[in-house]
Amino acid sequence: MDITIHSSFLPTTDPEASLAFYRDALGFEVRQDVGQGTMRWITVGPPDQPGTSIVLYPPTADPSITEDEQRTIAEMMAKGTFASIMLATADVDAAFERVQGAADVEVMQEPTDQDWGRRDCAFRDPAGNTVRLQQVP
Numbered sequence: 001m002d003i004t005i006h007s008s009f010l011p012t013t014d015p016e017a018s019l020a021f022y023r024d025a026l027g028f029e030v031r032q033d034v035g036q037g038t039m040r041w042i043t044v045g046p047p048d049q050p051g052t053s054i055v056l057y058p059p060t061a062d063p064s065i066t067e068d069e070q071r072t073i074a075e076m077m078a079k080g081t082f083a084s085i086m087l088a089t090a091d092v093d094a095a096f097e098r099v100q101g102a103a104d105v106e107v108m109q110e111p112t113d114q115d116w117g118r119r120d121c122a123f124r125d126p127a128g129n130t131v132r133l134q135q136v137p
Helices: 015-025 067-079 092-102
Strands: 007-011 030-034 041-046 053-057 084-089 104-113 121-123 130-135
Touching: 015 030, 015 041, 015 053, 041 092, 041 121, 084 092, 092 104, 092 130
Parallel strands: 007 053, 084 130
Antiparallel strands: 030 041, 041 053, 104 121, 121 130
């Protein structure tokens, strides 16, 4: 069986701010931008990995989501507990400096050597999602 990861979804309430973060701070390319205003689905990904993407999407666009669920999603996003992603880099310290220099981000953890043997750091993207960068040789 040959299964790969094609797309992962991360919610955004401010498409422009999220686009700036993923494009300008992380260096991802924009592959697709569909919709308008806050109802945009923006597909981004690393330029050297054309088969793997992140879709930045409006989390409450599904008409089957109730008002209570919309409030819960908004509360969880505000706390940073709704969604997260783990990214990899060969040099976490350089990536950390680039992200900090390119965007006004909330640093959750500076580069740290973890007990399990990896060095990583963490930010919150403009929507509150946790973005961890792990050093992978």
